[in-house]
Amino acid sequence: MARAPFEIAGTRVAPGSRQRIELPIAKLYTHAPLNVPVEVIHGRRPGPVLLVCGAIHGDEINSVEIVRRLLRSSALNRLRGTLIAVPIVNVFGFVQHSRYLPDRRDLNRCFPGSESGSLGSRMAALLREEIVDKATHIIDLHTGAIHRTNLPQIRAQLEHSETTRAMAEAFGAPVILNAELREGSLREYAQRKGVPVLTYEAGEALRFDEWAIVSGTRGVLRVMRLLEMLPASRGGHKIPASEVSKGSSWARAPIDGILRPRVKLGARVVKGQRLGAVAGPFGAEEQDVIAAADGIVIGMNNLPLANEGEALFHIARFAEMDEAESAVEYFHSTLEEP
Numbered sequence: 086m087a088r089a090p091f092e093i094a095g096t097r098v099a100p101g102s103r104q105r106i107e108l109p110i111a112k113l114y115t116h117a118p119l120n121v122p123v124e125v126i127h128g129r130r131p132g133p134v135l136l137v138c139g140a141i142h143g144d145e146i147n148s149v150e151i152v153r154r155l156l157r158s159s160a161l162n163r164l165r166g167t168l169i170a171v172p173i174v175n176v177f178g179f180v181q182h183s184r185y186l187p188d189r190r191d192l193n194r195c196f197p198g199s200e201s202g203s204l205g206s207r208m209a210a211l212l213r214e215e216i217v218d219k220a221t222h223i224i225d226l227h228t229g230a231i232h233r234t235n236l237p238q239i240r241a242q243l244e245h246s247e248t249t250r251a252m253a254e255a256f257g258a259p260v261i262l263n264a265e266l267r268e269g270s271l272r273e274y275a276q277r278k279g280v281p282v283l284t285y286e287a288g289e290a291l292r293f294d295e296w297a298i299v300s301g302t303r304g305v306l307r308v309m310r311l312l313e314m315l316p317a318s319r320g321g322h323k324i325p326a327s328e329v330s331k332g333s334s335w336a337r338a339p340i341d342g343i344l345r346p347r348v349k350l351g352a353r354v355v356k357g358q359r360l361g362a363v364a365g366p367f368g369a370e371e372q373d374v375i376a377a378a379d380g381i382v383i384g385m386n387n388l389p390l391a392n393e394g395e396a397l398f399h400i401a402r403f404a405e406m407d408e409a410e411s412a413v414e415y416f417h418s419t420l421e422e423p
């Protein structure tokens with residue numbers, strides 16, 4: 086029996102073909118229609134339906150570039166199953182350089198949404214119906230918030246399923262956080278339905294970060310090989326080691342002032358270490374930012390201005406610190422290859 090076409094918003098994509106679809110999501114105040122661009126690659130042979138989406142937070146543009154590079158990968162010519170690629174989910178925020186929707190709601194807190202709700206709720210409901218509910222597996226691409234950068238990391242609820250854990254490991258980011266579900270997020274919605282979901286966090290909002298983009302693109306392809314959507318690469322593809330964190334916390338500004346960081350993203354730090362100093366403009370009052378535990382710096386604030394209590398350095402703790410450090414080192418070395 087021939088494989089059925091794949092359908093989104095009334096457009097049918099035949100097996101063995103790829104197609105761009107404009108999903109009408111909302112209208113501007115001017116009444117001009119606003120679409121979410123989607124590309125579907127429907128393989129000739131059956132298999133998983135993987136949704137890869139970016140910029141659900143509209144300013145997280147590394148994710149848009151990851152989807153672009155993924156779609157240009159020649160490996161997709163041999164796709165088994167179906168890839169739904171959505172480079173820009175929050176089209177409003179993307180145009181405005183903003184994480185949020187025009188009403189300042191966070192689209193990633195609006196799921197499952199409702200057809201009679203406000204803008205975010207309606208968008209979530211339409212995305213759910215036309216796209217998310219058709220996926221058997223999901224990779225949701227993110228970056229740090231504005232002025233915050235993240236070491237490439239996977240966030241997932243590892244106990245959700247064997248597949249979730251296997252996908253998290255196959256992605257090959259140096260760090261995995263066994264993260265709680267945020268209410269109203271795409272990840273929460275899909276996972277409660279039983280769909281394995283990874284969130285990839287890397288780099289900074291409104292910036293391109295080549296490490297984040299390369300490791301994100303490679304990570305998605307590795308997960309697709311794990312799911313047998315793509316053939317295993319000749320000679321086998323080495324998956325970089327990932328280390329699962331046993332928890333994380335932020336080191337915060339002890340006083341208001343100007344921050345001078347002393348550590349870099351990915352650094353291994355020990356309890357009591359000076360991570361940076363915050364001082365007034367003349368430097369008379371100065372206090373150190375101190376690491377509360379041994380760990381790896383997996384996120385940091387790039388804006389040198391801080392109010393007391395501002396989150397500055399995100400430190401992940403590990404049972405095996407040496408292994409975590411070597412996962413980060415190995416990760417860096419793989420990205421230096423031509």
Ligand SMILES: [Zn+2]
Nearest residue numbers: 142145227228
């Ligand atoms: Zn985000």
